[in-house]
Amino acid sequence: MIQVNGKDFEWEEDLTVQKLLEKKRYTYPKIIVKVNDHLIPKEEYELTPIHDGDDVKVIHLLAGG
Amino acid sequence: MNVKEMLKEHKLLAEFRYELGQIERGYTNRSLYVNLSEHRIESKPVTEMMKEKFIGGKGFGLWYLWNAVTSETKWNDPENEIIISSGPLGGITQYPGAGKSLVVTLSPLTGLVIDSNVGGYFGPLLKFSGWDALEIQGKADKDVIIFIDGNEGTVRIEETPLEATDSHILGEQLTEMYAESEEDKRNISVVTAGSAGDHTLIGLLNFTFYDVRRKAVRLKQAGRGGIGTVFRDKKIKALVVRFRGVKGDLNHPADISKINKAGIKLHKEINKFDAVQNRMRQIGTANIIEVMNEYDLLPVHNYKFGSHPDADKIASNVFVEKYITQGLPDGCWYGCSLSCAKAADKFEIKTGPYKGQLVTVDGPEYENAAGLGANCGIFDPEYILESNFYCDTYGIDTISFGTITAFVMECYESGIINKEITGGLALYFGNADAAMELLHQMARGEGFGKIAGQGIRRMKKLFIEQYGADPDFLQDIGMEQKGLEYSEYLPKESLAQQGGYGLTNKGPQHDEAWLIFMDMVNNQIPTFEDKAEALHYFPMFRTWFGLNGLCKLPWNDIIPESNATADEPAKIPEHVQNYVDIFNGVTGKNIDKEELILQSERVYNFQRVFNIRMGHGKREDDKIPYRSAGPVTVEEYESRQERYDRQLIELLNYNPEGKATEEKIKVLRKYREEQYEKLVDAVYKRRGWTNNGIPKLETLQKLGIDFPEVVEVVKPYL
Numbered sequence: 061m062i063q064v065n066g067k068d069f070e071w072e073e074d075l076t077v078q079k080l081l082e083k084k085r086y087t088y089p090k091i092i093v094k095v096n097d098h099l100i101p102k103e104e105y106e107l108t109p110i111h112d113g114d115d116v117k118v119i120h121l122l123a124g125g
Numbered sequence: 126m127n128v129k130e131m132l133k134e135h136k137l138l139a140e141f142r143y144e145l146g147q148i149e150r151g152y153t154n155r156s157l158y159v160n161l162s163e164h165r166i167e168s169k170p171v172t173e174m175m176k177e178k179f180i181g182g183k184g185f186g187l188w189y190l191w192n193a194v195t196s197e198t199k200w201n202d203p204e205n206e207i208i209i210s211s212g213p214l215g216g217i218t219q220y221p222g223a224g225k226s227l228v229v230t231l232s233p234l235t236g237l238v239i240d241s242n243v244g245g246y247f248g249p250l251l252k253f254s255g256w257d258a259l260e261i262q263g264k265a266d267k268d269v270i271i272f273i274d275g276n277e278g279t280v281r282i283e284e285t286p287l288e289a290t291d292s293h294i295l296g297e298q299l300t301e302m303y304a305e306s307e308e309d310k311r312n313i314s315v316v317t318a319g320s321a322g323d324h325t326l327i328g329l330l331n332f333t334f335y336d337v338r339r340k341a342v343r344l345k346q347a348g349r350g351g352i353g354t355v356f357r358d359k360k361i362k363a364l365v366v367r368f369r370g371v372k373g374d375l376n377h378p379a380d381i382s383k384i385n386k387a388g389i390k391l392h393k394e395i396n397k398f399d400a401v402q403n404r405m406r407q408i409g410t411a412n413i414i415e416v417m418n419e420y421d422l423l424p425v426h427n428y429k430f431g432s433h434p435d436a437d438k439i440a441s442n443v444f445v446e447k448y449i450t451q452g453l454p455d456g457c458w459y460g461c462s463l464s465c466a467k468a469a470d471k472f473e474i475k476t477g478p479y480k481g482q483l484v485t486v487d488g489p490e491y492e493n494a495a496g497l498g499a500n501c502g503i504f505d506p507e508y509i510l511e512s513n514f515y516c517d518t519y520g521i522d523t524i525s526f527g528t529i530t531a532f533v534m535e536c537y538e539s540g541i542i543n544k545e546i547t548g549g550l551a552l553y554f555g556n557a558d559a560a561m562e563l564l565h566q567m568a569r570g571e572g573f574g575k576i577a578g579q580g581i582r583r584m585k586k587l588f589i590e591q592y593g594a595d596p597d598f599l600q601d602i603g604m605e606q607k608g609l610e611y612s613e614y615l616p617k618e619s620l621a622q623q624g625g626y627g628l629t630n631k632g633p634q635h636d637e638a639w640l641i642f643m644d645m646v647n648n649q650i651p652t653f654e655d656k657a658e659a660l661h662y663f664p665m666f667r668t669w670f671g672l673n674g675l676c677k678l679p680w681n682d683i684i685p686e687s688n689a690t691a692d693e694p695a696k697i698p699e700h701v702q703n704y705v706d707i708f709n710g711v712t713g714k715n716i717d718k719e720e721l722i723l724q725s726e727r728v729y730n731f732q733r734v735f736n737i738r739m740g741h742g743k744r745e746d747d748k749i750p751y752r753s754a755g756p757v758t759v760e761e762y763e764s765r766q767e768r769y770d771r772q773l774i775e776l777l778n779y780n781p782e783g784k785a786t787e788e789k790i791k792v793l794r795k796y797r798e799e800q801y802e803k804l805v806d807a808v809y810k811r812r813g814w815t816n817n818g819i820p821k822l823e824t825l826q827k828l829g830i831d832f833p834e835v836v837e838v839v840k841p842y843l
Contacts, residue, residue: 065648
């Protein structure tokens, strides 16, 4: 199990930031991703693994019309 | 008929000559007062108190209106005013989004103050003509225009018997009439309503600017709350301002280098990031159509659902690829490199009085695509563009029209109304032809369109009294609050956004607070106290744009690099500092980000007291229709059954297994309604209000708005 934005989410083998975004359908382009408080640059999403127990924050910077 | 012949028929009712004066640090220090009943035109001083307490823009509008009306005044009394004011930062050309006008009046829909923020050139040209605000009171006998010549120093009231009423024609006619040459057209801005202002309560105002690249008049809208209806009730056909000589330093700022520095920084960000962030320069606010659908937030079928399989037919790229002209910098004021004022050119109209004509359609904005399209189950981009065009030229608020049409469609499908009542219109979801005819009927003041044009609150009463509709059901599904129709986001899964809509001053419009992602997706504000803090900070911060003549979009529709490491990324701290800097740069004051919020808080609380004065503004007025908080019908619940069942288990320890959907709806509803009430408690506490939503004396004292007449309003409730 991992935490995504403070809520439980099922962990699986070979999970990366990119895969997590796809599974959560987080398609919005203006997001900030942090894994265990460590900022992940966009170009590293595919290569950054997420381990069981990690705390992931996916902050969408959308504050509406 | 050409415009010279029309001009010959104008009858001068009053003329006023004035010294041109000079703007100092963002202010002309006077306002223009026009009384249409008495043909009286006067200059009024803008006092230091007004600048200190109310800043400008919406703040000035509220102060003038407060002094013009009593608690008994109705929207169509001559005492009601329309006030247009930009604000001290309005008209600067160095920082994007600085050409806004704020319009304030008593709304025919709500009976309360409505304020609407609009682009186009009118507000800045009014200021450069020598006026911080235009205050219009009284009613004319026949159709008039008010013409302000900011170079000659004259103001005239003229009867105008021959001009068109619909805005896309009237804007062209008056621009042609008052411009001395093609080159001079950019110096003209016109404010118009349209034919629907005579027949509906959802009339809007169009503010023009002349697009020199297209050689066409463009229309931007002060949409919400029926301001166009008040305008037409005063028999105003149009306002026209002409000012030649716009320059970057006309505000005579105290320190122009501060403004330049912030502006250059933002221009660079826009240039670097817009294409990979929101694509505002490509498609404007419509970039989020598919985002809202993906996150289950796009209102579909009168807010029953948050997404639809056909939404890809109205996705932003459809408009980009087929309809919206690309490669033109579409700013609605000089210097706005965010350029989101997109338009479809040479669009062929298929219905109504302008059938067969090729027109320029301003938009679609996100709200138009969502409200006219998805919420009515119409996934047809050409319908969206055509109804957008007609709403604008007839002067109908697209948001109210979309939400009203969605409501009557649900009533039609539920059997509350039928073809006999609608005069033959089969108003089921997805019927674009029927929706279009409803729109034309509103403009003509005929048939069921005339009824629908009165707004959802009045329709609910009518359907209950005349057609035996269930009042509870209509209260649940009629997406209005305080009399104003909801704007186009689905707040069911965000308690904070339910408050963002419900705890507003003017009614459920998202310009006060849009917290859905912070709350529902990011989970950044999990507790009631967190949500209350957000429902304090963001409405106050957003109010500030309307005090200063600014657009909200350059604040958070472009994100600087620094935001990735910011402590409070939702606030976009670097951009907040830009606003502090440009305010200080123009006015010579020395505010900080805390004082910025206090400036808004004064005006916000004053508006709340104004609502109380008008007989509302209390807790009972902040209740919301249940459709905005949760599933009303079995169909809605079952469409997201997994989500709702899981919530029953996790939040309420309630086992949904084997339970009827009606029973589960009831349990979920009780929980969600309690949550909303707890949120209201927390927000009132944070805002310094009583449990009944009344600003406490110490709050008014802290803000320095404890004027005797303000205290007199709240005292009976404390």
